[in-house]
Amino acid sequence: MxxxxxxxxxxxxxxxxxxxxxxxxxxxxxxxxxxxxxxxxxxxxxxxxxxxxxxxxxxxxxxxxxxxxxxxxxxxxxxxxxxxxxxxxxxxxxxxxxxxxxxxxxxxxxxxxxxxxxxxxxxxxxxxxxxxxxxxxxxxxxxxxxxxxxxxxxxxxxxxxxxxxxxxxxxxxxxxxxxxxxxxxxxxxxxxxxxxxxxxxxxxxxxxxxxxxxxxxxxxxxxxxxxxxxxxxxxxxxxxxxxxxxxxxxxxxxxxxxxxxxxxxxxGVAVIGEHERGLVSYAIEKLQLLKQVTLHTPLETALRAAVLSFTVAGKDSSAVAFELDRRFDIAVRAGLHCAPRAHRTLGTFPGGTVRMSPGWFTTREDIAMFADAVVQCL
Ligand SMILES: Cc1ncc(COP(=O)(O)O)c(C=O)c1O
Missing domain, CATH: 3.40.640.10 (Type I PLP-dependent aspartate aminotransferase-like (Major domain))
Known part of the structure; x- marks a missing residue:
């Protein structure tokens, strides 16, 4: 899938x-x-x-x-x-x-x-x-x-x-x-x-x-x-x-x-936003369990929208994204995301991050499968 x-x-x-x-x-x-x-x-x-x-x-x-x-x-x-x-x-x-x-x-x-x-x-x-x-x-x-x-x-x-x-x-x-x-x-x-x-x-x-x-x-x-x-x-x-x-x-x-x-x-914009932010929270919950994963997104829910960046210890972000795509058919983005100064601010320059961003059509099941796939990329 x-x-x-x-x-x-x-x-x-x-x-x-x-x-x-x-x-x-x-x-x-x-x-x-x-x-x-x-x-x-x-x-x-x-x-x-x-x-x-x-x-x-x-x-x-x-x-x-x-x-x-x-x-x-x-x-x-x-x-x-x-x-x-x-x-x-x-x-x-x-x-x-x-x-x-x-x-x-x-x-x-x-x-x-x-x-x-x-x-x-x-x-x-x-x-x-x-x-x-x-x-x-x-x-x-x-x-x-x-x-x-x-x-x-x-x-x-x-x-x-x-x-x-x-x-x-x-x-x-x-x-x-x-x-x-x-x-x-x-x-x-x-x-x-x-x-x-x-x-x-x-x-x-x-x-x-x-x-x-x-x-x-x-x-x-x-x-x-x-x-x-x-x-x-x-x-x-x-x-x-x-x-x-x-x-x-x-x-x-x-x-x-x-x-x-x-x-x-x-x-409704508020309903869409709530759905997407809920999915990001669920992904955070799952990824936080992995000691090799560092999240580069505010943990306070009121401060974050529907984008989640993370890095995996000892792994290039593009290698993680490549593996997610090739082995699991999961599309995420890796690298600097056209915002190099933001990465300097977050401490993720020049390696960048893996970024996942759900939308209205994303389900909790998708996020569970994504988190399982990340585990297999560690
Ligand atoms: C924060 C931000 N600003 C501007 C843009 C540019 O949008 P567009 O691709 O429609 O030019 C993007 C696209 O990724 C973005 O994330």
């Missing part, structure tokens, strides 16, 4: 309506939204609108036109950073970030944006006191991930947004590991910019994501090109959302994402 425990990379399987929505968009619609007046194009436009409305409902966004569809969380993060920052601005980020946030910030630093990387504790928790201390009169943004993709640590995001706003700065949240499994309300959590992958906890297809930008943010488009609007002008239209979605949309992907978000709302 094949067991998939790599939902932090991309979720699998997807709910059945997601597959159906992708096929429906390809077979029955075929056309692109905003690119024609015929009924297929109008139907494509309706699907786009409904997908935006679903995302708005999921994240309590007051105006769905402020949601921009992207092809990944990485593209959304780049859009948020490059669309708001300018040389001379200062940004506060942390040592726990994924390369999709850390690398564009590093590039921007070379172009004159000042950067402070706040060091998280050994459990991956970023102390708001350190974030407060890092502020300068030029701080334009605090940019932080909600949940670490290495340790599963949940950050106190409301405290970060309060610090940002008191300093007149923006708060950018990378929700790659939390969207769909932790409730996110952009208004009550004070999130100005929210970057979300469509293909992880929202159960959409790969190649989908979104950015929410609050209405007070004057965002500059990342790309220029055809939008299906203002065709007489050579200038890039900057109206939301069309000005930011250049080129032909990934309609099959967005149709699938819409079905994924509807599925998530039907189950």
């Amino acid at each position: 094949s067991i998939y425990l790599d939902n932090a990379a991309t979720s699998y399987p997807k709910p059945e309506p997601v597959y159906q929505a992708v096929m429906h968009a390809m077979r029955e619609i075929g056309a692109s939204p905003g690119r024609g007046g015929h009924r297929r194009s109008l139907e494509a436009g309706r699907i786009m609108f409904q997908a935006r409305e679903a995302a708005a409902a999921l994240f309590s966004v007051p105006d769905s036109s402020r949601i921009i569809f992207t092809h990944s969380a990485t593209e959304a993060l780049n859009m948020a950073l490059r669309g708001t920052l300018a040389p001379g601005d200062h940004v506060v980020t942390s040592s726990m970030e994924h390369n999709s946030l850390a690398r564009p910030l590093h590039q921007l630093e070379k172009q004159g944006v000042a950067l402070t990387i706040v060091q998280a504790g050994p459990d991956g928790v970023i102390d708001p006191v350190d974030v407060q201390r890092a502020l300068t009169p030029r701080t334009r943004m605090i940019a932080i991930g909600h949940v670490s993709n290495v340790s599963g640590t949940i950050q106190p995001i409301e405290q970060f947004s309060a610090i940002a706003h008191a300093a007149g700065a923006l708060f950018l949240l990378d929700a790659a590991q939390s969207a769909g499994s932790l409730p996110i309300n952009v208004v009550s959590a004070g999130i100005d910019l929210l970057a979300v992958p469509g293909h992880k906890g929202l159960y959409g297809p790969q190649g989908t994501g979104l950015l929410y930008a609050a209405s007070h943010i004057p965002l500059r488009p990342l790309l220029a090109g055809g939008t299906g609007t203002n065709s007489t002008s050579e200038d890039q239209p900057e109206g939301f959302p069309e000005g930011f979605e250049v080129g032909t949309h990934n309609l099959p992907g967005i149709a699938g994402l819409k079905a994924g978000m509807e599925f998530v709302m039907q189950q």
Whole structure:
């Protein structure tokens, strides 16, 4: 039996309506939204609108036109950073970030944006006191991930947004590991910019994501090109959302994402999160019995989400993952998980960790089989 425990990379399987929505968009619609007046194009436009409305409902966004569809969380993060920052601005980020946030910030630093990387504790928790201390009169943004993709640590995001706003700065949240499994309300959590992958906890297809930008943010488009609007002008239209979605949309992907978000709302984000965290707790219970295994995830349940990292004494993490795959058909991920500084923080650099990440379709039986397989890899 094949067991998939790599939902932090991309979720699998997807709910059945997601597959159906992708096929429906390809077979029955075929056309692109905003690119024609015929009924297929109008139907494509309706699907786009409904997908935006679903995302708005999921994240309590007051105006769905402020949601921009992207092809990944990485593209959304780049859009948020490059669309708001300018040389001379200062940004506060942390040592726990994924390369999709850390690398564009590093590039921007070379172009004159000042950067402070706040060091998280050994459990991956970023102390708001350190974030407060890092502020300068030029701080334009605090940019932080909600949940670490290495340790599963949940950050106190409301405290970060309060610090940002008191300093007149923006708060950018990378929700790659939390969207769909932790409730996110952009208004009550004070999130100005929210970057979300469509293909992880929202159960959409790969190649989908979104950015929410609050209405007070004057965002500059990342790309220029055809939008299906203002065709007489050579200038890039900057109206939301069309000005930011250049080129032909990934309609099959967005149709699938819409079905994924509807599925998530039907189950309930809190219910999904509870299921996944329960499975991680069960895995911890089992792995804690093994003296060769070290866990790199907070043991306090309130501090962790649906990601569990561990190492095995005397064994390379990639060798463990390889064995789990080849001998037991269990998919996990090994290595640095695109977050080298997080590993330095957790003390797992350069070897990395084995990461298992359950999803909504993972069962307790899967976890029991995974734990038994780990025992056989020791
Ligand atoms: C914390 C974090 N941020 C950003 C990303 C990037 O997401 P995407 O693959 O959709 O670009 C990931 C993906 O693994 C992630 O774990």
